């Protein structure tokens with residue numbers, strides 16, 4: 001179910017970091033959240049998952065809000081954080097089982113899906129391993145498998161490409177494509193603009209905690225007056241605007 005953000009203002013203390021954000025991530029589409037370091041991408045994602053409380057504004061997933069029904073809201077979201085978060089005392093298998101329990105998934109139906117992903121990510125023979133024995137990329141793949149085993153309505157992926165090898169990126173994009181085809185909404189924050197341009201249906205450009213522009217590439221080209229501009233060119237144009245402020 002679509003993510004809709006209305007007039008969202010929020011942050012960490014009294015001073016807002018994100019200001020009056022309005023955007024949506026529709027079903028069956030990949031939306032890329034783009035912006036300079038510190039623009040507010042991760043802060044926006046932290047508000048969506050409920051880690052931070054809005055100062056004002058609303059966030060809905062379909063008809064669900066965190067305040068109305070926290071359990072249903074949380075189950076509608078699968079989240080791949082920028083930095084993998086794993087429990088040192090749990091094995092890979094235990095992480096997978098914990099996720100199945102948290103999302104109330106039927107284990108018999110879910111294990112075949114999980115095993116296929118473990119094969120893809122070359123983790124199938126590591127079910128008894130602990131996170132300390134995994135590389136950074138392997139930890140990220142564990143987070144990906146945990147997220148993509150679910151039937152969430154919204155997949156939130158924070159900077160997914162930096163820790164993965166090219167094969168890992170390719171395999172992640174295949175999973176994203178599967179979920180998009182199944183009708184899920186996908187919101188992905190990234191600095192890898194050529195991949196974002198290839199994969200995303202629409203873009204949300206954040207600047208200084210506000211939405212500078214939204215739309216597909218053609219719409220951004222019009223808004224920035226760059227008729228044949230690539231996402232790189234549009235991003236650079238936005239950077240220069242920021243430098244003048």
Ligand SMILES: Nc1ncnc2c1ncn2[C@@H]1O[C@H](COP(=O)(O)OP(=O)(O)OP(=O)(O)O)[C@@H](O)[C@H]1O
Nearest residue numbers: 012013017035036037038039040041042043044191
């Ligand atoms: N835990 C925190 N406490 C206080 N301020 C924070 C905290 N985390 C981030 N900020 C501030 O919020 C602003 C937005 O940071 P955020 O992490 O959302 O940016 P980002 O767009 O995700 O950046 P990057 O591309 O570097 O990951 C920055 O000014 C940052 O200093």
